[in-house]
Amino acid sequence: xxxxxxxxxxxxxxxxxxxxxxxxxxxxxxxxxxxxxxxxxxxxxxxxxxxxxxxxxxxxxxxxxxxxxxxxxxxxxxxxxxxxxxxxxxxxxxxxxxxxxxxxxxxxxxxxxxxxxxxxxx
Numbered sequence: 001x002x003x004x005x006x007x008x009x010x011x012x013x014x015x016x017x018x019x020x021x022x023x024x025x026x027x028x029x030x031x032x033x034x035x036x037x038x039x040x041x042x043x044x045x046x047x048x049x050x051x052x053x054x055x056x057x058x059x060x061x062x063x064x065x066x067x068x069x070x071x072x073x074x075x076x077x078x079x080x081x082x083x084x085x086x087x088x089x090x091x092x093x094x095x096x097x098x099x100x101x102x103x104x105x106x107x108x109x110x111x112x113x114x115x116x117x118x119x120x121x122x
Contacts, residue, residue, distance in 0.1 A: 002031075002117075003031050003032075003033060005113045005116050005117055006019045006021065006031055006032065006033035006113065007033050008113070009033070009109055009110060009113045010033050010034075010035065012109055013097070013101060013102075013105070013106050013109065015097050015098040015099075015100050015101035015102075015106075016095055016096075016097050016098075016101065016106065017034065017035050017036065017078070017096045017097060017098060018032070018033070018034040018035070018036075018038055018043075018046070018095065018096040019032065019033045019034070019093060019094070019095045019110075019113075020032045020043050020046050020047055020093070020094040020095075021091070021092070021093055021114070021117050022047035022050070022051075022091075022092050022093075022094060023090050023091065023092075024047070024050075024051045024054075024084070024089070024090045024091070024092050025090040026090075027044070027047065027048065027051070029043045029044055029047055031117070046080070046094045046096065047092065047094050049073070049080065049082075049094070050071070050080070050082035050092055050094040051092065053071045053073060053082055054069075054071050054082055054084055054089075054092065057071055069083060069084050069085070069086045069089075070082065070083050070084075070107060070111075072103070074099075076099070077098075077099065078096055078097065078098065078099065079096075079097045079098075079099055079101055079103070080094070080095065080096055080097070081093075081094075081095040081097060081101075081103070081106065081107065081110060082094050082095070083095075083107070083110055083111055083114050084114075085114060085115065085118045085120050087120060088118050088120060091114065091117070091118040092114075093110055093113065093114040093117075095110060
């Protein structure tokens with residue numbers, strides 16, 4: 001794993017403020033990159049928030065075999081983007097972005113970053 005992947009993601013998207021790569025099973029933050037100081041507790045809180053939102057969405061999946069792999073939490077001052085790997089749902093990327101983020105482009109790049117970190121093709 002490399003923090004370089006997270007740094008490249010934040011550099012490619014100026015509106016991306018913070019990215020955390022976490023293991024949802026152990027509730028451990030593995031890597032992080034932030035434009036501002038984000039203490040460990042805040043990183044863990046972000047990862048837990050993502051885990052809860054993605055887990056809650058599992059119940060809304062149209063097919064029990066299908067799990068949603070991306071979730072958004074939109075507020076007036078930030079958009080939180082949470083992604084997980086469908087084949088390895090314990091691996092997640094939790095991101096805090098400014099409201100002017102291009103969500104489609106960011107989600108595509110974030111998915112690619114997560115797949116590289118998780119060692120998944122695609």
